[in-house]
Amino acid sequence: MITVTVNGRSQHFDVAPDTPLLWVLRENLALTGTKFGCGAGQCGACTVHLNGVPIRSCMTPIQVVDQMQITTIEGISNDQGLHPVQQAWIDHQVPQCGYCQSGQIMSAVALLDKNNHPSDEEIDRAMAGNICRCGMYGRIKAAIKRVSDGDQKFYDASGEVNNG
Amino acid sequence: MGKWTRRGFITAGVIGSSALVIGVAIRPGHRVAELTGSVADEGETLVNAWVKIDTQNQITAIVPHSEMGQGAQTALTQMLADELDACWEDVSFIEAPAEDGFANYALGKGFILGDTEVPAILMGSVDGLFLQLTKAFHLQITGGSSSIRATGVYGMRVAGAAAREMLLAEAALTWQVPVDALQTKEGKIIHKATGKQAAFSEFAVQAGRREPPAKPKLKAITEFSIMGQSKPRHDIPAKVDGSAAFGIDVVVDGMKYAAITAAPVFGGSIIRLDTAKAESIPGVLKVVDLGNAVAVVAEGYWQAKTALASIDVTWGKTANDDVDSEAIFAQFQRDINAAKETGESHEDLIIGDPVRGAEQWRVVERQYTVPYLAHACMEPMNAVASVVGDSCEIWTGSQNPLGFRYDVAAALDLDPENVSFHNYFMGGGFGRRSVSDVAVQAAQISRQAGLPVKLIWSREEDTRQDYYRPAVMSEFRAGLDQDNRPVSWENIYVDKHDPAEAPHIPYAIANQKIHFVDSPTHVPFGPWRSVDHSQHGFFTESFVDELAYEAAQDPYQFRRDMLGGHPRLLAALDLVAEKSQWNVPIGKGRGRGIALQESFGTVVAEVVEVTVQEGQVKVDRVVIAVDPGFAVSPDGLKAQMESGVVYGLTAALYGEVSLHRGRVTQGNFDTYNMLRMPHAPVIETHIISSDANWGGAGEPGVPGTAPALTNAIYAATGTRVRDLPVSKYEFDVEFREENNLSS
Numbered sequence: 071m072i073t074v075t076v077n078g079r080s081q082h083f084d085v086a087p088d089t090p091l092l093w094v095l096r097e098n099l100a101l102t103g104t105k106f107g108c109g110a111g112q113c114g115a116c117t118v119h120l121n122g123v124p125i126r127s128c129m130t131p132i133q134v135v136d137q138m139q140i141t142t143i144e145g146i147s148n149d150q151g152l153h154p155v156q157q158a159w160i161d162h163q164v165p166q167c168g169y170c171q172s173g174q175i176m177s178a179v180a181l182l183d184k185n186n187h188p189s190d191e192e193i194d195r196a197m198a199g200n201i202c203r204c205g206m207y208g209r210i211k212a213a214i215k216r217v218s219d220g221d222q223k224f225y226d227a228s229g230e231v232n233n234g
Numbered sequence: 235m236g237k238w239t240r241r242g243f244i245t246a247g248v249i250g251s252s253a254l255v256i257g258v259a260i261r262p263g264h265r266v267a268e269l270t271g272s273v274a275d276e277g278e279t280l281v282n283a284w285v286k287i288d289t290q291n292q293i294t295a296i297v298p299h300s301e302m303g304q305g306a307q308t309a310l311t312q313m314l315a316d317e318l319d320a321c322w323e324d325v326s327f328i329e330a331p332a333e334d335g336f337a338n339y340a341l342g343k344g345f346i347l348g349d350t351e352v353p354a355i356l357m358g359s360v361d362g363l364f365l366q367l368t369k370a371f372h373l374q375i376t377g378g379s380s381s382i383r384a385t386g387v388y389g390m391r392v393a394g395a396a397a398r399e400m401l402l403a404e405a406a407l408t409w410q411v412p413v414d415a416l417q418t419k420e421g422k423i424i425h426k427a428t429g430k431q432a433a434f435s436e437f438a439v440q441a442g443r444r445e446p447p448a449k450p451k452l453k454a455i456t457e458f459s460i461m462g463q464s465k466p467r468h469d470i471p472a473k474v475d476g477s478a479a480f481g482i483d484v485v486v487d488g489m490k491y492a493a494i495t496a497a498p499v500f501g502g503s504i505i506r507l508d509t510a511k512a513e514s515i516p517g518v519l520k521v522v523d524l525g526n527a528v529a530v531v532a533e534g535y536w537q538a539k540t541a542l543a544s545i546d547v548t549w550g551k552t553a554n555d556d557v558d559s560e561a562i563f564a565q566f567q568r569d570i571n572a573a574k575e576t577g578e579s580h581e582d583l584i585i586g587d588p589v590r591g592a593e594q595w596r597v598v599e600r601q602y603t604v605p606y607l608a609h610a611c612m613e614p615m616n617a618v619a620s621v622v623g624d625s626c627e628i629w630t631g632s633q634n635p636l637g638f639r640y641d642v643a644a645a646l647d648l649d650p651e652n653v654s655f656h657n658y659f660m661g662g663g664f665g666r667r668s669v670s671d672v673a674v675q676a677a678q679i680s681r682q683a684g685l686p687v688k689l690i691w692s693r694e695e696d697t698r699q700d701y702y703r704p705a706v707m708s709e710f711r712a713g714l715d716q717d718n719r720p721v722s723w724e725n726i727y728v729d730k731h732d733p734a735e736a737p738h739i740p741y742a743i744a745n746q747k748i749h750f751v752d753s754p755t756h757v758p759f760g761p762w763r764s765v766d767h768s769q770h771g772f773f774t775e776s777f778v779d780e781l782a783y784e785a786a787q788d789p790y791q792f793r794r795d796m797l798g799g800h801p802r803l804l805a806a807l808d809l810v811a812e813k814s815q816w817n818v819p820i821g822k823g824r825g826r827g828i829a830l831q832e833s834f835g836t837v838v839a840e841v842v843e844v845t846v847q848e849g850q851v852k853v854d855r856v857v858i859a860v861d862p863g864f865a866v867s868p869d870g871l872k873a874q875m876e877s878g879v880v881y882g883l884t885a886a887l888y889g890e891v892s893l894h895r896g897r898v899t900q901g902n903f904d905t906y907n908m909l910r911m912p913h914a915p916v917i918e919t920h921i922i923s924s925d926a927n928w929g930g931a932g933e934p935g936v937p938g939t940a941p942a943l944t945n946a947i948y949a950a951t952g953t954r955v956r957d958l959p960v961s962k963y964e965f966d967v968e969f970r971e972e973n974n975l976s977s
Contacts, residue, residue, distance in 0.1 A: 199910075
């Protein structure tokens, strides 16, 4: 039995230990916001946070995250509403097909948690692992800057309800 | 109850006893060219627009196009709401179900049969007349950038305007005033003199019993209040919190998971399967032999995928087992050479006499090629299917829901009436999701397994089992006169699809011959964002650029001088030159390239700026001038241009599907590279509203991108990229800066 805290809730799984976290989230917990894109850590659509750090869940066997904290796209907003990064995504009308956006947002949130005012190069580096086939990179970058340009109140990392 | 307009058939009715419904069926003869082949007979209609006004004055548009990120559903609703003078906050939309009613019948059989999939709001508005109008052709396509320019212009606007006129007429009768004493605004009818007002809904029922107008009057652009505004897209909030449901997210009762591998050589089939190991893996329920593919059904997807990898498949030999990309291009060359020798080819366009008709002081000959391309939607192909007895249910994201329904029925030998279809958001479409192969596979697997299954392709399967943008070779021969003006243009290429005009040029060259030869290969063809424009834009705009340099003229001015008869193209070209500061030098190792292409009714002029360092190309900036006639949602249009540019850049820089021993070499994103944020340029879009016929948005940003890029690389380096992708080339920044006309 493997135990993982997902979005603040302790979950127990009886699955093959090499099963990627992605499929456990999607099939066992019905958290389908985390997407399958490549199965090889190439596209970032499956990005979630492991103890606050972005990881590719399609390449992460469930046994590796035993007893750890996972946050998914479903876990970053709270009762007060959307996470500021999500709101910025709406304000900039970022998504087109939207399929990659959970992963994009999780990468952006992780970046901003670590670095409130990332430079263009830091944004590029943090987001390079996330492919957007609809090509919305300009809008993604603008939305990240919108959050980082705001004051501390606008972007408050504690908006993330879990991870401790 | 209904009337023909010039372009369509309008009907009206009352649902239950409370709401007005207006429908517009679009008449043939005005259909978009690329769909022509799918419409067999006069009398068949293409798409419908519907609107409902309920007792609470809530307005619902029924949109017959699916959403793959292009924002068409919101934009179409804007078109209807504006003509109706609705209050935008009270307007919502739903996607039309996969019923004939939304494709060819103005009202589908499903309504009459009481199919539960049909939205209840349509029940009761059945009008037998409609069913007599048409025959089925089962087409409900989102593609060809057709949403706005066909459904929107001929359907949505007409439906909104008709509803408004009927409401006004009813109000005038009720209040005993002339119609012209009334006006409409934000969902209300207002008596101008007294200020008396009432909601549309007060007149909805009576209005629904009126004869619809034959020619509802559409607004002039100056009267628009909702069209032309960038309304937030309705689908976006669900796409930032993980709640948006894509096909891959569907869960149905009792559903199991399937992974699949199809014959690596297209057309291949299984001759032997060793499934013993797979079947011993815990969770595996069944191994399914589809003849040309093997699938594993298991409790979970990971189990299915793992078990699939353990199956030893022996594929039968095919005639194409030794075919590689080199052989395909050699075949193209042979077929083009043969056509030139024998004169046997298909004519595309002949103007004047390109061979003898002009004094050719100098002849320029060039050849270009593009490789096969996969679509690489972010959401790998997938479908959920449940076959029970002689009926089937499908859940997936489709650009052609009705076509999927009929394809599944045909493949499983079921009555289409017994196949129901549920459409979901598409994680990218780009043409790929107009092909029903995955839905058919899912249904076949479900039938064999006796279970509802969710079939998910691996990324590798998605790349290797696509319906590809074709590989194409195109050869040009142009004559320049003594003053270096082009006097003849001859172009021969292989493989023609749609749109027919894709290889045509707008430039005033007196003698032209454009022709093609068939050179079939075993690689399946599919529509790929902008279809034939994607390759011909590269070919023609590269060659025009080469002619400019051959004539020692500025590439912008050279084009400009040949655009006399095309004011829209000229305006776009001038605007992009101005906004890109074409005439301002940009320095060593950098270059600008320009390109111009009209496609799907929209004119796009594009300038790409590159820096080339140590042989590496960095795209710094892309400037676009776009004339779609009118921008229904300016921000939506900009988003589509940005998207088209990145799609085009990805293809031009890296995109190549190559064949080796009959099979596709590329698999995951490590071998089929995508543009990522660090390499994405700044993209500026400048919109021209010329009020020409309204064009599309989803595709026109693609065609000019590759040639503008390679023209820029030439300006920066002197290396002319004639065979895509650019990644094949090495660059020399120093080569020809003294002759760099654009800097």
